[in-house]
Amino acid sequence: MKQRLLGLALLIAAGLAQALPTFEQVRAGHKTSDKVLLDRRGEPLQLLRLDKRQRALPWVPLAQYSPALLHALLLSEDRRFYEHSGVDWGAVAASAWGNLWNQRTRGASTLTMQLAGLIDDELTRPQQGRSGAQKLGQAWTARKLEGTWSKAEILEAYLNRVPLRGELVGVPAAARLLFDKSPAALDASESALLAALLRAPNARPALVAQRACELLNLQPARKPDCPGLEMQAAAAFARRPLPLPGEHLAPHYARLALKADGPNSQRSTLDARLQRVAVQVLKQQLIELQGRNVEDGAVIVLDNATGEVLAWVGSSGAELSSAAEVDGVLARRQPGSTLKPFVYQLALEKKLITAASLLDDSPAQISTDAGLYLPQNYDRGYRGWLSARSALGNSLNIPAVRVGTMLGADMLAARLNDFGLGLEQGGSYYGASLALGSAEVNLLSLTNAYRALANGGVWSAVRLPARELKPARRVADAASTFIVADILADNNARALTFGMGSVLSTSGFAAVKTGTSKDMRDNWCLGFSDRYTVGVWVGNAGGEAMHDVSGVSGAAPVWHQLMHYLHQGRPSRPPKAPAGLTQQLARFDGTQGEPPRQEWFVRGTELARVSLMANAPRGITNPRDGAIYALDPDMPPAAQRIVFEGEAGQWQLDGKPLGRGTSVRWAPTPGRHQLALLDARGQVLQKLGFEVRGAILVARAQTGKEKAR
Incomplete structure (x- = not known):
C-alpha cells in the first residue's frame, strides 16, 4: 500500500515538473503591489500602491543584494546550497535523526525546495503542513529546477518571492519598509534580522533578535550586540509604513494610468521636468496666498498638436491641503468668466457682432423664467458703450450677458458641449447666467476646450491611458475662433481692467483668460501658446470662499510662470489668419x-x-417673447420697474402708448401683456407677449411710500 502511494506521489510530482516555468517566465510574471509611472523619457514619476493584500516591490537582480544578506541567508537556510542538486540528503538524514530523538534541528528544506513552493501553487505550504505527496513533489520540482535553472537564478527568484513579516513579500519590500534601505545597503545586523525572519516571519522581536544573534555568532569576525539587536528589531517592526523612495510627482495621474494587471511600470506622456516645475510653482503660489483661506490648486498642460498630457497636478499636496486625495483636474466647479470666449466666438460666427461692435456696459435687467436677472461687473462699475474687443479683453460681465441673450441659453449650451465641456443640464436650466460660467465643468475638459480654440476650432480628445480616442471634429468656425484668440492675446484690449504690465502678458504670443466663480470660491487661468495649452485652478476642495483672491492674483501667476518655462529659448509665434477674414x-x-x-x-x-x-439694436431687445416677471411684495416698488429696451421708436403696451425712445420704464401690474414697438411712421417693428406674476404695487402719494396689496 505504501509503495502504491509513493508511486502515485512520484507520478504527481513528475506531472508538476513537466509544467515547470522558466526563470524568465517567473521574473516576467512577478506582480508588484506598487507600480511605477514613468515619464515620456523613462524617468520615474510616481510609485502607486495597488494591491492592499501584500507589499511586493519591483524585481531586484541578484547583483543588487548586499553580500552580508546573501551570507546570512545561506547560513540560516541552506549552507550546502552550492553543493546539492536541489535536495540536501545530508540535511534530510540529520532532520530525520533529530525528529527520532525529539531534537530541534534546522530542517531539511533547501532554498530550491522552498522556491518550488513559492512558484507552484500546488506546492504551497498549507497551514496544517505539507502532505507526504506534496513533500515528494517539492523535492522532485527542486531537482528539476536545479537541472534547468542556474544557482544564481534560483537565489535571485527566492529573494524576490519569499514571504517575510506581515504583508511583506520579497527582501526588497522588507528592506525598504523595515529599514528604509535598498537590498544592496543592508548591513550585517539588518541582514541577520531578515534571515531570522525566514523561520518565523511574525515572531516577537526578542525571538527574532535571538535567532539573528545566533547567526552572527556563527561568523567568526562578528561580535554581535544581542540586546541592541532586540531594540533594532522592535523599532523596525513598530515602524509605520513609509512612503517608498522617489519624488511622488503625479499621484492623481498615476491612478488613471496604472491598472491592477499589466507591466510593473508604464511609460506616460508626462514630462518629469515640467511636472516638477508645475508642482513647485503651484505650491509656492499657495504659500504666498497663506492667510487668504486658500489651500488647493490644480494644473494641467496639454500639447496642442497631439493632445498629450505633459503635466497633471491634481492637488497642492498633503503639506498644504486637507483634501490632497481630491483630484482638482477632474473635480467639477463653476468656471466663471473663462466661458466668455466661447460666448463671443459663437456670436462672431453667427455674425451677430464683430470685434468692433459696440456693446452697452450699463445696468441691465434680463428677464428670465424665474424673474429678473441683474448681472453686475466684478468691480461693480460700468463703462458705458465699448467695443466687443474691449468688453471681452476686460472681462466685463454685463456685455457678455447681453451677447449671451442674443444667442439664447440653449444654443450656447449646445456649443459648449460641442467643445467637450459636458454640461450636466440643458441651457434653460442655467439661463442668462450661463454666459458668466454658472455651469460646472472640470479643469481637464475646460483646458481641452481652450486647446480647441488654439487649433482653430477643431476639437480632439485628450490622450489619456486606456481611453479610446474619438476622431477630431470641427466645432467652431476658424475665422471667428482666430478673432477670439487675437482678442485674448491683445494686451491693449485688457488694459482697462488688468493694466499693461499684468501677469497675463508674455514675451511671445499667448491667448489667456481668467475667471472667478461666485463668492470667490474658485479662480482660474486658462490660455494657450502656439504649442501648449495650460489650465490652472486655485481654490478650496471643500468649496469654501477665498479672501480677496481673483483669477489674476490666484491662478494667473502659476500660468505665467509655466508659459515662461515652456518657451524658454523659443518664443511662441502668433497663428496665421485663416481664410474668410x-x-x-x-x-x-x-x-x-x-x-x-x-x-x-x-x-x-x-x-x-x-x-x-x-x-443701434434692431427691434425689441428686452424683454424676450414669453418672459415671466415675478414681483416681490417685500421689495420697494421703485426697485422693481421693468425697462423695455430696443430700437428708438414708439412703445405701446396692451394697445396704449407708453413712451418714446430706445428705452422706457414701467411699473408692472400682474397679468399677461402685449408689448409693441413702432417706427416713426407708426408701422409695427416688433410685437411680443410677456407675463407679470405677484402682488399689485400701489403708490401712496400722500406719504411718498408704496406698499403691496
Whole structure:
C-alpha cells in the first residue's frame, strides 16, 4: 500500500515538473503591489500602491543584494546550497535523526525546495503542513529546477518571492519598509534580522533578535550586540509604513494610468521636468496666498498638436491641503468668466457682432423664467458703450450677458458641449447666467476646450491611458475662433481692467483668460501658446470662499510662470489668419476713447466707422417673447420697474402708448401683456407677449411710500 502511494506521489510530482516555468517566465510574471509611472523619457514619476493584500516591490537582480544578506541567508537556510542538486540528503538524514530523538534541528528544506513552493501553487505550504505527496513533489520540482535553472537564478527568484513579516513579500519590500534601505545597503545586523525572519516571519522581536544573534555568532569576525539587536528589531517592526523612495510627482495621474494587471511600470506622456516645475510653482503660489483661506490648486498642460498630457497636478499636496486625495483636474466647479470666449466666438460666427461692435456696459435687467436677472461687473462699475474687443479683453460681465441673450441659453449650451465641456443640464436650466460660467465643468475638459480654440476650432480628445480616442471634429468656425484668440492675446484690449504690465502678458504670443466663480470660491487661468495649452485652478476642495483672491492674483501667476518655462529659448509665434477674414481700419464714435485700430472682421461684416447709431439694436431687445416677471411684495416698488429696451421708436403696451425712445420704464401690474414697438411712421417693428406674476404695487402719494396689496 505504501509503495502504491509513493508511486502515485512520484507520478504527481513528475506531472508538476513537466509544467515547470522558466526563470524568465517567473521574473516576467512577478506582480508588484506598487507600480511605477514613468515619464515620456523613462524617468520615474510616481510609485502607486495597488494591491492592499501584500507589499511586493519591483524585481531586484541578484547583483543588487548586499553580500552580508546573501551570507546570512545561506547560513540560516541552506549552507550546502552550492553543493546539492536541489535536495540536501545530508540535511534530510540529520532532520530525520533529530525528529527520532525529539531534537530541534534546522530542517531539511533547501532554498530550491522552498522556491518550488513559492512558484507552484500546488506546492504551497498549507497551514496544517505539507502532505507526504506534496513533500515528494517539492523535492522532485527542486531537482528539476536545479537541472534547468542556474544557482544564481534560483537565489535571485527566492529573494524576490519569499514571504517575510506581515504583508511583506520579497527582501526588497522588507528592506525598504523595515529599514528604509535598498537590498544592496543592508548591513550585517539588518541582514541577520531578515534571515531570522525566514523561520518565523511574525515572531516577537526578542525571538527574532535571538535567532539573528545566533547567526552572527556563527561568523567568526562578528561580535554581535544581542540586546541592541532586540531594540533594532522592535523599532523596525513598530515602524509605520513609509512612503517608498522617489519624488511622488503625479499621484492623481498615476491612478488613471496604472491598472491592477499589466507591466510593473508604464511609460506616460508626462514630462518629469515640467511636472516638477508645475508642482513647485503651484505650491509656492499657495504659500504666498497663506492667510487668504486658500489651500488647493490644480494644473494641467496639454500639447496642442497631439493632445498629450505633459503635466497633471491634481492637488497642492498633503503639506498644504486637507483634501490632497481630491483630484482638482477632474473635480467639477463653476468656471466663471473663462466661458466668455466661447460666448463671443459663437456670436462672431453667427455674425451677430464683430470685434468692433459696440456693446452697452450699463445696468441691465434680463428677464428670465424665474424673474429678473441683474448681472453686475466684478468691480461693480460700468463703462458705458465699448467695443466687443474691449468688453471681452476686460472681462466685463454685463456685455457678455447681453451677447449671451442674443444667442439664447440653449444654443450656447449646445456649443459648449460641442467643445467637450459636458454640461450636466440643458441651457434653460442655467439661463442668462450661463454666459458668466454658472455651469460646472472640470479643469481637464475646460483646458481641452481652450486647446480647441488654439487649433482653430477643431476639437480632439485628450490622450489619456486606456481611453479610446474619438476622431477630431470641427466645432467652431476658424475665422471667428482666430478673432477670439487675437482678442485674448491683445494686451491693449485688457488694459482697462488688468493694466499693461499684468501677469497675463508674455514675451511671445499667448491667448489667456481668467475667471472667478461666485463668492470667490474658485479662480482660474486658462490660455494657450502656439504649442501648449495650460489650465490652472486655485481654490478650496471643500468649496469654501477665498479672501480677496481673483483669477489674476490666484491662478494667473502659476500660468505665467509655466508659459515662461515652456518657451524658454523659443518664443511662441502668433497663428496665421485663416481664410474668410479681412483686416481694416476701424474708427470709433461715442466710446470712451477707443482709438482707431486695425481690426479683424469675418468677411462680409466689415465696419469702417463704428458709432452708436450704426450699432443701434434692431427691434425689441428686452424683454424676450414669453418672459415671466415675478414681483416681490417685500421689495420697494421703485426697485422693481421693468425697462423695455430696443430700437428708438414708439412703445405701446396692451394697445396704449407708453413712451418714446430706445428705452422706457414701467411699473408692472400682474397679468399677461402685449408689448409693441413702432417706427416713426407708426408701422409695427416688433410685437411680443410677456407675463407679470405677484402682488399689485400701489403708490401712496400722500406719504411718498408704496406698499403691496
